[in-house]
Amino acid sequence: MAGTGKKVTVVGAGFYGSTTAQRLAEYDVFDTVVLTDIIEGKPEGLALDLNQSRPIEGFETKVVGVTTGTDGSGYEATAGSDIVVITAGLPRKPGMSRMDLIETNAKIVRSVAEQVAKHSPDAVVIVVSNPLDEMTALTAMATGFDKKKVIGQAGMLDTARFTNNVAEAANVPVSSVTTLTLGSHGDTMVPVPSACSVEGKPLSDVLDQAKIDELVDRTRNGGAEVVALLKTGSAYYAPSAAAARMAKAVAQDSGAVMPVCTWVDGEYGIAGVYLGVEAEIGAGGVRRVVERDLSDSELTGLKAAAAAVRAKQADVADL
Secondary structure: OOOOOEEEEEEEEOOHHHHHHHHHHHHOOOOEEEEOOOOHHHHHHHHHHHOOOOHOOOEEEEEEEEEOOOOOOOOOHHOOOOOEOOOOOOOOOEEEEOHHHHHHHHHHHHHHHHHHHHHHOEEEEEEEOOOOHHHHHHHHHHHHHOOEEEEEOOHHHHHHHHHHHHHHOOOOOOOEEEEEEEEEOOOOEEEHHHEEEOEEEEHHHHHOHHHHHHHHHHOOHHHHHHHHHHHHOOOOHHHHHHHHHHHHHOOOOEEEEEEEEEEEEOOOOEEEEEEEEEEEOOOOOOEEOOOOOHHHHHHHHHHHHHHHHHHHHHOOOOO
């Protein structure tokens, strides 16, 4: 298939980046997937390997690997990208919070964002580097792009984790479960029980409150649970699936409604902050924020998340 003329770049060829590139290539909706990294030869090697899988998996998308330098060399290969996924930065180690990464990753993400703005001024940027909400805000500042064109991947992942946790607890197929998380990616994540159902029944009809609270807590700590088990590196299969689906929605101008980290400007009575909410995704990034009726406690949680993220986003402007 391919042949849409679309080009997507994935910055960072670690497990997250390389798996994202694989998913994007296998969708076969892009002409080109560019994979970059600062480790010499790594992206080129992965691209060669991925291209050799094309006859087996039956896709035509070409994967291009390029080593980039801290001076911006190599980024010319990314020029004219329609979408850029930024995975660059250090992953967590056991015992680390996402916030522990903020200074190191801010420097990395800022330099990447500046190169993206230079070579792909019309791109939609999907940020997945941690701490997520802050790095998304920083990318918007560093690129100078319209805020609707810079979105963060978190809600898709947190919602998927919550759905999987509920499906396992209720012993039902994941396809029969609907969940939603809003807020930030981390401690101020806001699960939305009023939007959660199992086989069409409210979640509270299927599981008792203590069990729901336990699953919410497990979801909130979902990344740390994986990090603690792996001991080196962090989750990448589920996160890459989420980022790739967001990129596909942009590429196909689908109008899909997804929980993402986006600029909130008056919705829910909250303004001037990047926050996890539901949004309609299209070719220009976020078409609009989709507001739903929240319970008082859910809205209070969302406002608390906004306050926490706003404080950190102010800090990150100087990093």
